[in-house]
Amino acid sequence: GNSVTQMEGPVTLSEEAFLTINCTYTATGYPSLFWYVQYPGEGLQLLLKATKADDKGSNKGFEATYRKETTSFHLEKGSVQVSDSAVYFCAESFYNQGGKLIFGQGTELSVKP
Amino acid sequence: GAGVSQSPSNKVTEKGKDVELRCDPISGHTALYWYRQRLGQGLEFLIYFQGNSAPDKSGLPSDRFSAERTGESVSTLTIQRTQQEDSAVYLCASSLSLAAANTGELFFGEGSRLTVL
Numbered sequence: 109g110n111s112v113t114q115m116e117g118p119v120t121l122s123e124e125a126f127l128t129i130n131c132t133y134t135a136t137g138y139p140s141l142f143w144y145v146q147y148p149g150e151g152l153q154l155l156l157k158a159t160k161a162d163d164k165g166s167n168k169g170f171e172a173t174y175r176k177e178t179t180s181f182h183l184e185k186g187s188v189q190v191s192d193s194a195v196y197f198c199a200e201s202f203y204n205q206g207g208k209l210i211f212g213q214g215t216e217l218s219v220k221p
Numbered sequence: 222g223a224g225v226s227q228s229p230s231n232k233v234t235e236k237g238k239d240v241e242l243r244c245d246p247i248s249g250h251t252a253l254y255w256y257r258q259r260l261g262q263g264l265e266f267l268i269y270f271q272g273n274s275a276p277d278k279s280g281l282p283s284d285r286f287s288a289e290r291t292g293e294s295v296s297t298l299t300i301q302r303t304q305q306e307d308s309a310v311y312l313c314a315s316s317l318s319l320a321a322a323n324t325g326e327l328f329f330g331e332g333s334r335l336t337v338l
Contacts, residue, residue, distance in 0.1 A: 140325065142325045152312070152327075152329040154326060154327065206322070207252060207316060207327070208280075209264070209266065210263075
């Protein structure tokens with residue numbers, strides 16, 4: 109079946125450290141891939157996306173590249189800030205599936221000053 | 222309001238009781254989704270509504286779960302005869318259209334945390 113697996117958290121980093129949150133997916137077709145972020149006290153919001161192999165999604169200094177050969181969509185940021193502390197969710201969806209998302213379990217990131 | 226609003230934010234109930242969770246989507250959004258997140262797990266799709274089409278109920282875990290939506294506005298998720306395994310955060314999301322939802326443009330509420338004792 110289709111599924112998404114993320115690295116377990118919590119992840120604790122110092123400000124300006126490099127961030128990687130791993131995400132791998134399984135799919136019977138060709139999914140679109142997403143990263144959502146949930147800041148404390150807020151709802152999930154779309155951070156970035158990629159719709160086909162080798163696409164790179166980017167936003168707010170975060171990047172993720174759709175790697176079909178490794179079925180991965182790892183989230184990276186070169187220099188994290190305290191304000192990046194949040195829970196990050198990787199997700200996939202398939203065209204003509206009504207916009208339904210298949211989520212990973214979420215990874216909590218805590219950035220210390 | 223400008224965003225998706227859910228109520229109650231927290232609900233504690235006794236096993237066997239019925240609960241209703243409410244979602245007010247963003248005005249004008251035709252697509253509405255319910256998800257569930259149990260502790261330590263990812264979000265699970267429950268049901269979605271798109272305009273006047275029949276809802277996709279394929280994610281509802283049992284017949285104790287049901288949901289309604291009035292036109293393109295408020296939705297209510299009802300859980301009858303609650304069980305302890307129903308304890309979770311229930312999230313609602315809306316999207317301007319199905320096409321927008323397919324591109325990931327979903328707007329989520331903060332969720333309703335349900336605890337069944």
